[in-house]
Amino acid sequence: MTGPTIALAGNPNVGKSTLFNALTGLRQHTGNWPGKTVSAAQGRYDYEGRTYRLMDLPGTYSLAARSAEEKAARDFLRSGEADAAIVVCDATCLERSLVLALQILELQPRTVLCVNLLDEAARKGVSVDLRALSARLGIPVVGTAASRGDGLEDLKAAVARVLDGPVPAVRPVSYLPPIEAALAPLTERLTGRTGLLPPRWAALRLLEGDASAIDPAAEPADLSSVLEEARAVLAQQGLEGDALSQRLAACPVWAAEDLAYAALHREPASPPLRDRRVDRILTGRLTGLPVMLLLLVLVFWLTIAGANVPSQLLSRWLFGIQDRLSALLLGLGAPGWLHGILVLGAWRTLAWVVSVMLPPMAVFFPLFGLLEDLGYLPRAAFVLDHSFQRAHACGKQALTMCMGLGCNAVGVTGCRIIDSPRERLIALLTNCLLPCNGRFPALIALISLFFAGAGPGRSLRAAGLLTGLILLGVVLTFGMSRLLSATLLRGTPSAFTLELPPYRRPRLVQTLVRSVLDRTLFVLGRAAAVAAPAGALLWLCANVSTGGLSLLDRCAALLDPFAWWLGLDGAILTAFLLGSPANEIVLPVLLMCYLSAGSLVETGELTALGDVLRAHGWTELTAACTLLFTLVHWPCATTCLTIHRETGSAKWTLLAILLPTALGMLLCALTAAIARGLGLA
């Protein structure tokens, strides 16, 4: 299995993922870069009897190694683990995407340049002279249209050639004469001392001031004096400090400009008129926000409507299995408690979580993926950034909030798109203030029962109230972000650059499959792993009694006085506590408490639910406070684990748990106090 390893690199938005998926199909898996929170996809493809291992590096604009992604990409290329590289460029934006290619060529001469999106380019009337590019760069250049599968075989062939043949005679980027003059003695001094790294590359990094570039053990003794001399010579010509780093950064850009000029037969047209019109609508002063809200409502509606029937079917199937498991265990003569723990506890809870969680997610994430493919999401961040700036946070937080609507754990992982660590933490800590799919059923049920009234227009009122709740979540997010950036996470807004890629036609089937495999199944797997043990524990709490009362009842009684202040009761708080593994089971656990049942009770008919609640003393106040607390309480167990993994810090994870809890309790207490004070409850 030790075939060659190929690194796949490129700017964001050049279709690199599409290419990766086209090459590897299902033979891939995504994980984390070892020791980092940068996702790394690995896959395999075959060509002429050999199996190649393909490493999908994070999309970056350069190898300057400032963000975690750039570091991961650069470290991988530096480590020598890659036998060759493929750099993907966008044919419609060749000039800019060549900059990274030139940087990578300085590091890894066995590279194939892949000019992707040729179909988009053709549509815009742009044609690329691949031969000319290849001649000037000294490496093979292959044109592809990855979404259509064109050019893939040629690409594989070029990779094989570049691996087996002699090292390509790469024409290095020529820097300004003074810089070249300074580089020469440095490069000479480093030759043979830099292991697998080209000496010229190491010399450039040293001039840039990046000492991590070479291994200190291999350094020649007089290196620092040679470096000093080189810098002094450059300083004499006015090239020092900022001016030097700007020139060093500019040279590859000029080289790329030159190359693109030679390879393109006409100036690439600026974005087409139709796209501009769409942009004007999506980001216009009067239309931007309304369109966004409309899209959000549409996505919600599709998710809720689309998930209904599949949820019921799935639930029926899984509970059917439960009956069979029951019969099996009891037939084998298993003791009652074992049957209780395994079937009534673990399996039942698992079945519940899966049947409630899976269908909405299976609709929401593909919809989100489609918006992503289309290119709409950056526009949303663009429109909302101003408001986020006032909270000293980043516009990309809007995107993580949207992901959090699907699943808070996915939203937390998604915070990686925010470059600044401070702003990333803010987004991470406030992510659970927006309700995830798992909380929707409870929110909708309670709204419908207590606040939507009756008669025509009922579901419209319910939808309106739900939207209102979510907007409250948004307001709270802004407030908490502002508070955090004024206290624990103080700092100035970071340099923010957001690329608005051209609109692309989303590929429905691919997005669907990818979404299911990457996001939905993954989250589901995690939730299931948490739900089963939680279910076992739950059964124990409900069925182990001391002095006539089950542990569950005791807990509820214990929490009753405190809960009263929050406008809730002990059973509700217990349900929230025991529902920490997955928010989906909060209502069922509550019913289990009220009905003194030994296992999770199906929520069933809405009116029946309402009767049970009212019979246990629920008023509008109780419902309002429960709704508030559902919106603002500690993150679910999966999210907590994810936060811990992303931050690597117990302190921030603890804060992520305490902050929303404190806020939720405060809001509930205030609501209860005001309502009681006004004599409303």
Place this chain on the structure above:
Amino acid sequence: MDTERPLTALREGESGRVARLTGSPGLCRRLAELGLIPGTPVSLFLRSPAGDPSAYLFRGAVVALRRADAAGIWLDAAPGEVSG
């Protein structure tokens, strides 16, 4: 008049050529990676509802920048051509 103007002075459809970059080294480096270096032609492509950030077109790509950062990018005083 030989005065430079900041990027934020561009009106919709107007373009100019970058003269110099001021601002934090991190920002300048990031902009250079995106291709915005002295000599680059740049035009205002799109304004957000609040006017900040705004999206600029250069080297075939559209990038949004916040007002505070765009104010540190100075353009030549040459008259702006209105691009398609």
